[in-house]
Amino acid sequence: MCPPPSTTSAVDRLRWRLLRHEFQLPFVYATLLVFLAGGAHVLGDGSPPWWLLIAFVWLFGIILWSSLCVVRHAEVLASRMGEPYGTLILTLSVIAIEVSTIITVMLHGADNPTLASETMLAVIMIIMNGMVGLSLLVGGLRHKEQQYNLQGASSYLSVIVVLCVLGLILPSYMSSKQAMGLPHHAFQVLLSLGLYVIFLFIQTTRHRSYFNLPEPADLQSPVRIREPGTAPYHTLLLLAYLVPVVLLAEKLAIPIDYPIETLGAPQALGGLIVAMLVCTPEAISAVHAAYNNKLQRAVNVSLGSVLASICLTIPAILVASGVARRGVSLGLHGPAVVLLLLTLVVSIITFTSARTNILQGSVHLILFAAYLFFAI
Secondary structure (H helix, E strand, O other): OOOOOOOOOHHHHHHHHHHHHOOHHHHHHHHHHHHHHHHHHOOOOOOOHHHHHHHHHHHHHHHHHHHHHHHHHHHHHHHHHOOOHHHHHHHHHHHHHHHHHHHHHHHOOOOOOOHHHHHHHHHHHHHHHHHHHHHHHHHHHHHOOEEOOHHHHHHHHHHHHHHHHHHHHHHHHOOHHHHOOHHHHHHHHHHHHHHHHHHHHHHHHHOHHHHOOOOOHHHHOOOOOOOOOOHHHHHHHHHHHHHHHHHHHHHHHHHHHHHHHOOOOOOHHHHHHHHHHHHHHHHHHHHHHHHOOOHHHHHHHHHHHHHHHHHHHHHHHHHHHHHHOOOOOOOOOOHHHHHHHHHHHHHHHHOOOOEEOHHHHHHHHHHHHHHHHHHO
């Protein structure tokens, strides 16, 4: 005997699914409504420091919560599309958050031409030292040794090294007129976008095998995340969480700028806060992959995030600064240059062998601690 037909309509089922799995969405849009409708009354120039602190914690938490939801839906799409497209979806989703946040914070308040370079340095340090170090340490503690595709890691690093040197170190050795002139900016935009297009061609078509793990076979097959909904359903929800992140980033710039402009906090603090906000969702994804002995995915997420961050953030920052007529300085100075070069050298050494253990992870974490010491 067949079961009686369900009286629940498709609309009711969809509503129940949203209430059960997307309970964060009302909180995110309620926060967006409060800060957009309140205008200057919520975060005005006369706001007391205690309220700015509460607003910062509130906005930071909601943006991070929404970003984690973006990553969750991106990972569902990633599990259904497989590598390298899955990692690409996740990376581009997070980079959209990063670019929008950096631009809004950079264009708000007093002119801070070094914010972009400090944020990119923070992203590189957090990912290539903090995220990579923690992933290798967690994976090594649980599985002793882990393996990945050496050709893929080498491909990532070859482009990352070139972009870091030409984009963040070379401008420090140029005159201010050269480094901030239109020809140099145009060269940086074309260089960054051109290299990224070439890399995407290699990653998605010609040499896709570089970014998959051939052995053992059980690690190669993607794990399908059991979450209901079709691909268009998860795509729409990914965008639904991404939009408030972009809009709330402008509001977050106000409490971020306050300690820097008023209390004399280090300039690098703003870049570090933005980078922590952006990198946390991907860090969780990478460490989780390494814990489950999927080091190849952790490598793709980590190095792919650094590559996309440099390739896409530099052009966006340069174009936005030109339109808004704001000064921007990409060159790093002092200890930042040494730490960046040391990170690149250690990363090259780490990824010269197809197997990793806890030693490499510990070294990267120590470098991350050194960065935090000199930045703060």
